[in-house]
Amino acid sequence: MEKLHISASPHIRQRCTVTSLLFHVIAALLPTVSAGCLVYGTSGVMVLCSTVCAAVAADLLCSLAVHQPKAALNGSSVITGLLLGLSLPADIPIWHAALGSVIAIVLVKQLFGGIGKNFANPAMTAKIVLMVLYASEMKIWHMTAAQTAAEKWTSSGAVIRMLLEQNNGMIGESCGIAIILGGLYLVIKKIISPVTPLSYFISYAVLNLVFRMDVPAELTSGSLLLGCFFLSADYTTTPLTVPGKCLFGIGCGCLTFLIRYLGGFGDSVALAVVIMNLFTPLLDSLTRTKPFGTILKLPSEPAESKS
Numbered sequence: 131m132e133k134l135h136i137s138a139s140p141h142i143r144q145r146c147t148v149t150s151l152l153f154h155v156i157a158a159l160l161p162t163v164s165a166g167c168l169v170y171g172t173s174g175v176m177v178l179c180s181t182v183c184a185a186v187a188a189d190l191l192c193s194l195a196v197h198q199p200k201a202a203l204n205g206s207s208v209i210t211g212l213l214l215g216l217s218l219p220a221d222i223p224i225w226h227a228a229l230g231s232v233i234a235i236v237l238v239k240q241l242f243g244g245i246g247k248n249f250a251n252p253a254m255t256a257k258i259v260l261m262v263l264y265a266s267e268m269k270i271w272h273m274t275a276a277q278t279a280a281e282k283w284t285s286s287g288a289v290i291r292m293l294l295e296q297n298n299g300m301i302g303e304s305c306g307i308a309i310i311l312g313g314l315y316l317v318i319k320k321i322i323s324p325v326t327p328l329s330y331f332i333s334y335a336v337l338n339l340v341f342r343m344d345v346p347a348e349l350t351s352g353s354l355l356l357g358c359f360f361l362s363a364d365y366t367t368t369p370l371t372v373p374g375k376c377l378f379g380i381g382c383g384c385l386t387f388l389i390r391y392l393g394g395f396g397d398s399v400a401l402a403v404v405i406m407n408l409f410t411p412l413l414d415s416l417t418r419t420k421p422f423g424t425i426l427k428l429p430s431e432p433a434e435s436k437s
Contacts, residue, residue, distance in 0.1 A: 148245075152205035154321050158312035159212050159360070165305035170220035174301045178215040180224045184231035185211030192240040206245045210234050213253035213360060216302025217353075217400065218260075222267055230256040246366050250407035254361060254400040261396055268396065306350050313359030322363040325372055329379025330358045330386075337387040357382065357399035367407040374410075374417040381406045 166174050189207035193199050211231050218227055234256035239248045261268045302309070316322045334354065338345045348354065362368065362382050369378050385402035395401050 149204045151321055152209060154319055155209050155316065155360075156205055156212070158315045158321075159209070159216070161308035161311050162216060162302050162305065162356070163212060165308040166216060166220075166301035169304035170301055173220040176224055177218055177220055177222060177227050177301060178212065180227045181215035181218070181231045182208055182211035184228035185214070185235050188232045188235040189240070192236060193244075198244075201244060204245065206239075207235060210239070210252050213251075213302075214256055216356065217253065217257050217300055217397070219268065220301050222264075226260060226264055226267055230260045233259050248366055250404045251361055251364055251367050254404050257397065257400050258404060265396075300353065302356050303353055306355050309355040309359060313355070316359065316363070322359070323372070323375055325375040326362045326368060326379040326382075327358040329376045330362050330382045331379075333380040333383030334386055335383075337384065341391075353397065353399045354386070357386070357403060361399065361403045362406075367410055369410055369413040369417065371414065371417040371419065374413040377413055377417070378406055378410065381409065 163178060167178070185207040186202070190199070190202040193202040214230050214234055215227060218230070234252035238250060238252040238255045239245065242248050313322075313327065317324050317327075331349070331354070335345065335349055338348050358379075362379060369375050382399075382402045385405055386398045389395055389398035389401055393401075
């Protein structure tokens, strides 16, 4: 007869850890990072290096301040720096990019307790702050971007060319195929659920079809693809349930469309994702499943009659 081993929970363990999950995300971002560096050259490399280094340094200092130095070594700050750098124009001043990383790590992540406790996506929240503080610098990009895109759409093989090469000004929007490859890698490895990216993409596509917008150009834009795969599928700031994930993606798609065509904000994807992050607790509460056989409210016992 086998001996009964008594141990503390969890009793079912997996080899997958938080650090390994985060390094999978870093690996998925590498094609997009490589494409951005190839397209924008030294300026793109400098922006990405500044955001990553500033994010890691800020995370390490905050972790040392609370006597938890190992918390800064899980790779989350690298992801935050990469996502912020990919969402910035290549010509932004380096110190602006570094300031954005400090805002993301210190004010959005560490101030609320560190990894897993932030209320919104740190990189996109920092980008919104930078767009408010330095509006003119955040709008600097190559002047030929719109002309190049228009020429591509008037030639043959437009969709393929738009996916392979885009110069929209943001480093991460330089190659749609690279973003898709990274997103598919995360889905195949089961790092993220395909529910949120698909609901985001489909809802945005439906709205563009209904209002007869330039559907191919909108759906192959780098910012939308980056938002679908890497921003809207964050563990901490998105719902846990499948219906909640679906509603979250639909909300992101609708808000992206409304902000892009009715609002005046520069980055509709970033603002849409952050707004929906604020509704995550509500979506979790509305879509939470009830355990089978659970009595929600016990009947009150009848009061004893006084003798």
